[in-house]
Amino acid sequence: MKAKTLFDKIWDGHVVRSIKDGPDVLYIDRHYIHEVTSPQAFNGLKERGIPVYRPEKTIATADHNIPTKDQHLQIRDELSRNQVERLNENCIKYGIELFGLNHEKNGIVHVIGPELGYTLPGMTIVCGDSHTSTHGAFGTIAFGIGTSEVEMVLATQCILQPKPKKMRITVNGNLHKGVSSKDIIMYIISEISAGGATGYFVEFSGSAIRSLSMEARMTICNMSIEMGARGGLIAPDETTFNYLRLLPAIPGIKDMESAINQWKTLTTEPGAIFDRELVFDAEQIKPMITYGTNPGMGMSVDDTIPITDDKNKEASSSYLKSLDYMGFKPGEKLLGHSIDYVFIGSCTNGRIEDFRAFAQIIKGRKKAANVTALIVPGSKRVEEQMAAEGLTEIFKNADFEVRQPGCSSCLAMNEDKIPAGKYAVSTSNRNFEGRQGPGARTMLASPLTAAAAAIKGKISDPREFFTE
Amino acid sequence: MAKEKFDILRSTCVPLPLENVDTDQIIPARFLSATTREGFGENLFRDWRYSKTGELNRDFVLNNPKFSGKVLVAEKNFGSGSSREHAVWAIYDYGFRAVVSSFFADIFMANSLNNGLLPIVVKEEFLKKLLGLIQKDPSTEINIDLDKQTFTIVSTGDSVKFAINSYKKECMLKGLDDIDFLLSIKSQITAYETNKSLAK
Numbered sequence A: 001m002k003a004k005t006l007f008d009k010i011w012d013g014h015v016v017r018s019i020k021d022g023p024d025v026l027y028i029d030r031h032y033i034h035e036v037t038s039p040q041a042f043n044g045l046k047e048r049g050i051p052v053y054r055p056e057k058t059i060a061t062a063d064h065n066i067p068t069k070d071q072h073l074q075i076r077d078e079l080s081r082n083q084v085e086r087l088n089e090n091c092i093k094y095g096i097e098l099f100g101l102n103h104e105k106n107g108i109v110h111v112i113g114p115e116l117g118y119t120l121p122g123m124t125i126v127c128g129d130s131h132t133s134t135h136g137a138f139g140t141i142a143f144g145i146g147t148s149e150v151e152m153v154l155a156t157q158c159i160l161q162p163k164p165k166k167m168r169i170t171v172n173g174n175l176h177k178g179v180s181s182k183d184i185i186m187y188i189i190s191e192i193s194a195g196g197a198t199g200y201f202v203e204f205s206g207s208a209i210r211s212l213s214m215e216a217r218m219t220i221c222n223m224s225i226e227m228g229a230r231g232g233l234i235a236p237d238e239t240t241f242n243y244l245r246l247l248p249a250i251p252g253i254k255d256m257e258s259a260i261n262q263w264k265t266l267t268t269e270p271g272a273i274f275d276r277e278l279v280f281d282a283e284q285i286k287p288m289i290t291y292g293t294n295p296g297m298g299m300s301v302d303d304t305i306p307i308t309d310d311k312n313k314e315a316s317s318s319y320l321k322s323l324d325y326m327g328f329k330p331g332e333k334l335l336g337h338s339i340d341y342v343f344i345g346s347c348t349n350g351r352i353e354d355f356r357a358f359a360q361i362i363k364g365r366k367k368a369a370n371v372t373a374l375i376v377p378g379s380k381r382v383e384e385q386m387a388a389e390g391l392t393e394i395f396k397n398a399d400f401e402v403r404q405p406g407c408s409s410c411l412a413m414n415e416d417k418i419p420a421g422k423y424a425v426s427t428s429n430r431n432f433e434g435r436q437g438p439g440a441r442t443m444l445a446s447p448l449t450a451a452a453a454a455i456k457g458k459i460s461d462p463r464e465f466f467t468e
Numbered sequence B: 001m002a003k004e005k006f007d008i009l010r011s012t013c014v015p016l017p018l019e020n021v022d023t024d025q026i027i028p029a030r031f032l033s034a035t036t037r038e039g040f041g042e043n044l045f046r047d048w049r050y051s052k053t054g055e056l057n058r059d060f061v062l063n064n065p066k067f068s069g070k071v072l073v074a075e076k077n078f079g080s081g082s083s084r085e086h087a088v089w090a091i092y093d094y095g096f097r098a099v100v101s102s103f104f105a106d107i108f109m110a111n112s113l114n115n116g117l118l119p120i121v122v123k124e125e126f127l128k129k130l131l132g133l134i135q136k137d138p139s140t141e142i143n144i145d146l147d148k149q150t151f152t153i154v155s156t157g158d159s160v161k162f163a164i165n166s167y168k169k170e171c172m173l174k175g176l177d178d179i180d181f182l183l184s185i186k187s188q189i190t191a192y193e194t195n196k197s198l199a200k
């Protein structure tokens, strides 16, 4: 038989039926929902007069539109409050488990799914949110869907999907000190561009990927969407199994070790063919930063902004428009450029390891006076753990503002907006125009690079903090 | 629920000669708090249409009375970023029925097809030519024949074939919707579930 990729194994095992010259009917094992992309789907069910088909397979949280201050009080913004209330009502009405605002398990959907044991190897997972790709770190097919598809999953536990093409990205070698998994993925996106993997599902492999923790792997899969990929996944291994073994509970799994034995078959067989293969060397990767308005516009923190977006041509008008928005010029160096805000959080870098990494540099220091710094844990659990490990205190002593969990400044639907024209170094995943507030200028980076910037008050190289 | 049917569309075009137009530009996050699908057109490209102080930005193409029509033509990687279907609702609500680019982000493409907005992928050279023609002469008309899968520039007769899978084409031509289809195969879905749990 032909050698199979991990992706094929999971996909083929979930096809209820194929439509000739059309998409496959794909069965969904786990469905996550949140307040912003679900209300219209529930309205659809109501109009059709049908129930949720398998309510136990859907998990809900409120994260995008909630405040990160005084969460125990009523939400001030009326529209936001309405959206969160609709979610509560819909979950009660249709029998869906909800980790809503103020619940002890509340948090960003892609942070709580894995930490509560709802994301397991071999699953198909969808959510009305593009960063659903995060869950691919466990060896799942996980991808973002639109609201019409949310309605399909609620109604039938299935969606219609054409099978994407397959790409394998191999990263070999050892990372330098001060370089993290965020830098790996930002480096790859800068090499292949923000649309470079459109139409593909990507498997990440290689020794550099294997050596990463689960949280670091989630950061990589999270941002696979930023190169246009439908999603990213990593074959489960001992790191995955140990992560799952250490969770307090895994809903639906009775015998962990026999489940693990099953999951061990989730690998790409030798000789399996991908539509495209790319190989990178981890030793080449330095701390990264973005200088433009899409995640593909990234470079090493000590580099200069490229003169053109395409090696042989003139700079396109889109490229110049983007630099103009950022207030940068081609050929400019960013090291030493003054900044105004630092945001640590989001489903990309809002997990406990990210805050530990951030604290490595912050401990015993103070943030620069010109910087406003916001620390937003990805979930209640992360918030508790931060406090228990003394990280919260380290941040407070350094004059950082530590907030309650949520998406916060990652998309600035709530009040956590970066003012127009201000520069923010952010550990989130998108530097689009206005993403962090109208006119805000976002520079994406790892927690270490963000920490270095917060201390120095300007773009700095985190490696400086690691030389004894 | 049934959607508006799509068969033939003859229209002028609105040019948006920019690459990587992401969903945060199409509809900024701060307008996503609604719980219905209507009314998003008002905030389509909000931060490009209006200045920070709320004045109309006369330089932006949607505010230029020379250009109108049901077809939006943009450069590569249109609709990247978030999965928000609100982006498609905004484009549709504004009055567009087709978007042309050299490639679309995957989720945007799926969302469009689920809402009666036809995403048409054309080659880069054709796209450049089309944009040039529209900018030179805003009355340039195009004709889209979904059944034949052709996109034609009326004045020059330049015609290209575009791809769409036959299932989705059927849905758009008939105004059908995926949920109706999925509900109709419910017994197969249940059978799949039974087999799966037996295999465990």
Ligand code: SF4
Residues within 6 Å of the ligand: A063, A064, A108, A109, A110, A129, A131, A346, A347, A348, A406, A407, A410, A411, A428, A429
């Ligand atoms: S943290 Fe940002 S990217 Fe992640 S789910 Fe929330 S808004 Fe989306």
